[in-house]
Every structure is written in C-alpha cells, then in structure tokens.
Amino acid sequence: MYSSWSFLLKAFLLGNIVLNFISPSNTSDVRFANETDRLALLEFKEMITEDPLGALSSWNYSTHFCQWRGVTCSRRHQRVIALNLESQSLVGIVSPHIGNLSFLRTITLQNNSFHGKIPQEIGRLFRLRSLTLSNNSFQGEITTNLTYCSRLKLLNLIDNKLVGKIPDELSTLSALSDLGLSLNNLTGNIPPSLGNLSSLKQISIATNNLEGSIPEDLGRLTDLEILVVSDNYLTGTIPPTLYNLSNIVIFIVTGNRLHGEIPSDIGLTLPNIKWLFVGENMFTGTIPGSLTNASRLEYVEFALNGLTGPIPNNLGMLPSLSHINFGANKLGTTDENDLNFISSLTNCTRLEMINLGQNLLRGSLPNSLANLSTQIKHLIFQENHIYGSIPSGIGNLINTVYLDMEWNDITGNIPVEIGKLHRLQDLYLNHNRISGQIPSSIGNLTLLNGLDLMGNNLDGPIPLPLGNCQQLLGLSLSHNNLNGSIPNEILYLSSISLYLYLSHNALTGSLPSEVGNLKNLVNLDISKNRLSGSIPDTLGNCLLLENLYMQDNLFEGMIPQSLSALRGLQDLDISHNKLSGKIPGFLGTLPFLTYLNLSFNQLQGEVPENGIFRNESAISVDGNQKLCGGIAELKLPTCIITASRRKSHSLLLKVMTPVVVLVIVLTLLSSIIVRCYLRRPRRNEQSSAPPFPQHLTVSYAELLKATNGFSEDNLIGVGSYGSVYKGILDQNDETLIAVKVLNLDQRGAAKSFVSECEALKNIRHRNLVKILSTCSSIDFQGNEFKALIFEFMPNGSLEKWLHPEANGEQELRKLSFMQRLNIAIDVASALEYLHHHSHATIVHSDLKPGNVLLDEKLTAHLSDFGLANVLSELSSDSAPNGTNSAAIKGSIGYIAPEYGMGGKVSTYGDIYSYGILVLEMFTGRRPTGEMFKDGLSLHDFARMACPQRVMEIMDPLLQVEEDRRSSRIHECLLSVLRIGIACSMESPSDRMRIRDVVTKLHSIKKANDGKLDADDRDRVQAEG
Structure with missing residues (x-):
C-alpha cells in the first residue's frame, strides 16, 4: 500500500517537472496565435479605403483586439470567432489575410460597399459556419474553395455582381442550411447536385440569368422551408416532388417561363405555406380550392398566367390572408356570380390588397365589399365585366390608397361616401357608365395624385372643391356631359403636370388666363366643348406642353404670339374654331412640331413654307378661304403683292440703309479706340506668381485684350462671385479661353478665389475643367484684380441645354438619352475622383447643371470650385454629423437637407446634389420649379412615378426623340431614375455610394449603347 502511494507521489512530482518545463513554450504558442489574429485584423483594416462611420476607429494598439468593434473572441483562447461589420458603410476589398483567422465561425459584412473578388483564402476557415456578404459589390465567380468550409451552414451572397455558374462543388457542403445567391448575374442551370445538401x-x-428547368432533385430536401427562384429564364414544369415538401413556408417562382397546372391538392401537400408566388409564368387550369387547407397562407399571387374558371368561395377560411393577386388571367364564368367570393373575404381581418384586374369576371359589386377589412389599401378590379353600382359603404375602407375599377360596366352615381377615403392617392373609374354629378366630397381627397373619370355619363359642373387636391398630377374628365365653365380653382393647381383632359363635354365660357399657372403641364385637351373668347396669352407660360388640343370650340381672335415659347410642342390642333388673322411664322420654327391642324377657321394671308409647313401630310389648313401661297402640294392660290406693299418695302429699304452704314462706322471707330487704349503701357501693372507654375503666366493687360475689354459680347456667364468671359489669348493660333473675373466687392469672392485655387492646383481628371493659369494683379484704375483662366468649353453649360428658353437660347438644342447618360457618368466619375482618388478628399459643395460644362464632343467637365472644401484640412472626419458653417453654402434646390440643420460638410452632400442633378437631367424639371412646394420635392415626384409612370415624367425634349423605342427607354429611364432617387435620399447613410453609381451607370450604358440608333446619338452633337 505504501509503495503504491510512493509511486503516485513520484509520478505527480515528475509530472509537475514536465509541465513546468513545457509551460513557457505553450504560453508562447498561444501568444503567437493571438498575434496572428491581431495582424490579420489590421491587414483587413488596411484594405478599407472609406470608413465614414468610424467603425474601425477602435482597431489600434491601445486596445486588445478582442475589444475592437465588430470582433468577438472565444473566452478560453482569446481567438477571433466572429467578425460582424454589418451596415457600416465600409468601402474597400476583403483582405486575403482573413484566411488567417483560423477560429472564425461567423463572417457578417452585409450592407457595405466591398468590391473585388471574394478571397479564395476564406476556404481555409474550416470552422466557418456562416458567411454573409449580401448587398455589396463583390465581383467575379463564386470561389470553389468555399467547399473546404465543411461546417458552413449559411452562405448569403445576395445582391452583388457575381458572374459565372453556380459551382456544382457546393454539393459537398453537407451542413449548408441557407443558400442565398440572388441579384447577381449568374448563368447556366441550377445544379441538380444541390439536392444532396440534405440540411x-x-x-x-x-x-439571375439561370436557364433550364427546376431540378427534380430539390424534392429530396425534406427540411426545405424557403425556395425562391424568381426572375430567371427557367422553363418546363415545377417537379411534383417540390409540392410534397411539407415544410415549405415560402415558395416563389414568379417571372420565369414555367407552365403546367397548379396541383388541385397544393393546400394539402404544402400545409405550412405562407407565401405562394407563381405569377408571370404560363400556368393554366384553375385556382385550387384546397388553398384553404393551408391555414397560415398570407400572400397568394397567381397574376399574369392563363388561369381560368371561378375564384374559390372559401378563401375567407384563411384568417391570415393579406394579399390576393389574381390579375391578368382569364378568370371568370358565365353565371354572372363571379364576385360572390368577396363576401367570404370579410373574415380576413388582415387583408390589405385584392387585385382581380384584367380578367373575365362577371357580376355586380356585392354590398359586402363595404365589410372588408379596414386594412385594405389596394382594390383593383379594372378591365372585367362588372356591372351595377358602387356600394355606398365603400367609405368604410378608410385606409384605401389605390382604387381602380376602370373599363367595366358600372352604373349609378359616384357615392358621396367616397370622400371619406382621406388616404386615397389614385382613383380610376374611367370608361364605365356612371351618371350623375361628380360629388363635391371628392375635394376631401387631398392626397390624390391621379383622378380619371373619363368616358362616363357624368353631368353638371366641375366641382370647385377639386381645388383642394393640391397634390394632383393628372386629371381626366373627358367624354362626359359636364357643363358650366372651367373653374379657376382647377387651374390654380400648379401640381397638375402629367395631363389635364376636359374634352368632349359641354363646357362654356372662356379658357381662363389662370391656365398659365400650369407651368409644368405636358398634355392639355379641351377640345369638343363650347368654349369661346380668345386664346389667352398666358398659355405661353406652360413651357412643357407637348400636346395641345383645342379644336371644335368657338375660340376667336388671333393665334397669340406667346405660343412661340412652347418649344417642346409636338401636336397642336386648333381647328374648327373662329380664329382670324395670319398664320404666325413662329409655328414653322417649333423644332418638334409634327402635327398641326389649323383647318376650318377664318385665317387669311400667306401660308409659311418653313419647318412643319414643308410637310403637306403633317399639316391641315382646309376650310380657310382667304389663305394663299404655301407649298405647291397645298394647292392654294398664289399670293398677290399689292402696290402698297411694294411701296412700303421700298420706303423701309431707304430708311434702313443709312442706319446700317452708321452702325458699321461706329463699330469700327470703337474698335480702333479700344486697340489704341490697350497699347498704352501702365507702370502700376503687377502680376503675382501664379500657384500653377507649370502653366502659362497671364497679365491683366493680356486678359483685357483677349476678352475685347471684358465686353458684353464676350460675356458667357454670371455667377455668385464674378463673371465669365470668352477670349482669344493668342491671336496667332486663336487659343480660346474662359476667364472667370472675381467681383471682389462681393463678400466672399476673395475667399472663393483662394478655395478654387487650393482645390484645383493638385487635381487632374478628364472630367474636371482644366485650369490654365490665374491672375492676381492690379487693373488700370489701381483696383485689385483676380481672375482664373480655364480651357474654353464650346458647348456651354448643361443648364443651357436642359433649360434653353430660360437662358435666352434662340435655338432649341436637345440631348439624346445616351448623351445624357454619358454626361451622368462623366459627372459621377469626376466626383469619384474628388472623393476617393485625389491628393485629399475634396467636396465640391455646389454641384448643379450650371457648373457642368460641355466640350465639343459633349464630354462633361465639372467646374466652379469656389465653394469646394478640402476635407483633410477642414476636418479629418467626413461623416455627415457635427457642425460647420461652410456646410450651408451651395445652390437652393441642390443643397443636402442635413446642411440646413447645421450638418458638417461631407461627400454625402455632393452625392445628394448629384442625385438631384440626375433627376433634373432626365425629367427636365428644376428642383426649384413651381410644382415643388408644400412638401413635394423633385425626389418625391420621381419616386412616386416609379415604376409605372416614368415615361410620363420624362423630359419632353427627350420624349420626342425616343418615343418609338419607348419600351426600351422605359427600362433604361427607370434604372437611371432609381439611381437619382437613391442618391437624393434624405438620410446621408441611405444614399448610394458614388463608386456604385459609376458602376451601375456603366452597366446601363453597356446594356443599351448598342441598341440605340447611332443617328439619334450623333444628331444632337451635330446640331450643337
């Protein structure tokens, strides 16, 4: 016994000796491993180029790395096991050194701006269980090295720019339970081997761009809860095995080319289904009645298929039902009771949307419609065979925002109770057989954007309370029996911009001069009424009008000269009136006019032969008995020049000849005097050394000569702090320059000069205006003189192209879609350089069309850095928080909202201005326009039009050119406007990154550059 204890004691002592001997090396190994993790994290930080929220500010030597933000360590070994930097606005690439964090179990980098390839070194993290990289800009193919992460359960790569095929090797990740690869550019087929991932x-x-069929092998995934394969190019039928996955909760296959019938027992085989989306395919057959067995069903969407038959009457047994979308099918029967199922839906207390539009449903609207859930927001019944009246109880549905019953056979009156729908934004009852008067209660719908009652049997006057609907964008009351006058209250609604249709009624009186308040109106139709009086001059204030129809009325007097301001006019019909006088010559100068009907009036005199008058098929002048001349095809009598006209011409010639000679003599004399004055030397002239030693040195005298004495004829622009003149610096080679002369009496001008010099002295980029030199000197009167000399831009500013009339441009020039897109890319590229690639982060602070200049090839150059801030000197933090007085400077309409609340100058401010600029470029509307008040902004205007109405808000000058490619332009325009909207979000952190802007714009251009006609792209450049 004793010997046994003696042996154990000796063994214990020996063990202690061994442990003491090896202990130091173990400690060293742990410290070495910890150092590896710390260095790997620092390498990760090193590859981050932008950290606006300071997420990695704690990543330094003063704190242990386990306490760094976003880092989680194990308690025992102090090794990094999780890296979570979600939604930190980080920009950069993921360092390959992340593969050295060998204990990592979780990587979460979603909602940032990481780009480049996903490092293949992640494949060394054999303990990794979750990899979430969604909503970034990762590129390249999905690395097959991920297959070495054998414990991976979650792989989320949604919303990046990954390409290539889905690796078949993913089938080796037996632990994978969540696979997210959406919103990429993946091609090929869905690998059947995914069916091996039993977890x-x-x-x-x-x-994505996936093709082929849905693999039957996915039916082996018995634990599958969510299957989303929408918006691809998948064909064939849905494998029956998928309908047997009883754990499925979300099943979405919309937007493919799948066909077949929906199984009649789907509600039994998928009892746990909550979301069932099979729309935008080619399914046939009927809606299964077994849906009611799926008691948890919330969303059911079968739209845009070929389904037939009745809608099941038992849908009310689904207590959680929220959205029903059966639109654009062939649903319906012949027994005229197709809407009886609505009564059962009164049990669905969570119901928010019913879309039955574009079907073959017959029957009347049941009174039970009024008993639907008060949560209903969208009721869509358009284009069916519905008859009867609208139940008065519809006023109970107080949360409805969209009500569409157009193109049916509805009769009766518009119920007064409809005025209770205070949240209603769109009301479409057009093309029915509704009668009676328009209830005045409709004026209670103050949030209305669109109201269409066209094509009914309505009578009585237009209700005055409609003037309360101050957010109305479009109003259509045509093809009714309305009488009385056009209320001024309607014409005070400056928000109306899309259309005002009042034609085919019995309206009387004049067209009020208040019509000039509709400055943003695009379409006006008041034809076929009994309107009288003269055409008001104020109609010329509606500068955006494209289509003007006034025919079949009693208008008299002359065609007003003010209509010459409607430079975007395409269609003009003023036929069948009592207009008199001559045909004004300006009609031949309207550049986009393609249809002109002046027939059956009392016009007289000579028909012009310019512009549209050269096209006999585009004009009509019939029924005017006193017209003469014009092109031969009109077959009008020849105009006779009377003796009195010849005498007046001769007298005019005699008077004007000496006047012209006198003007020429005075011009020559003034030129000689100026030249003599310029030759006199001035002893007090000085020229300081410019801050651009590599450029030419220019004196005051040289600038005076180059600009012809800073004459008005050479003036090309006036800004806040000075004027810009065109000049010829070298008379031998006629080098054109632009000279910005600072008005030093203006407060802040001197500081602006310093800011611009500081910003421009070290930056070089093809999309920045090139500065040649500066001049800081004394003029001939002894006053201080400061000027900047730039390369001349022959096509002027973008402002003059977008708004030519407001800038006094005689000739209307227009930019094609691709030219605007190229300009948007140029400006974004300039901002990306200033924000990320120059010697320091530079914020322009005054981005607007007037500061975007175009060279001879219409390449854009960003100019005017008078308000620019170099953030490395202003502040080391470019985040949009804190305060700085400089932040409130800029141009109204383009200033970021946080600046108005004292926010610090930041790159986010430039991005906001850029977003507004993009929206202005493609809608043609200034952010300071009349319609943008009372809470409505250009950002909101564009956002509300997306996606269905983007063509309606397109710049009229652009629409004319692109109308025959409307489907393609719609897609492109929608993509561009979404970028503008994303950049002009109210919160800085919600705005798009400028790098992502450049990438997405290039993608849009690449996808469409070859599809748009070369003639259209080159024509404007030739005109410019």
Missing part, C-alpha cells in the same frame, strides 16, 4: 432550409437564387 438545406433556404434557397434564394432569384434575379
């Missing part, structure tokens, strides 16, 4: 619970590979 999969979620698959999301939507919005």
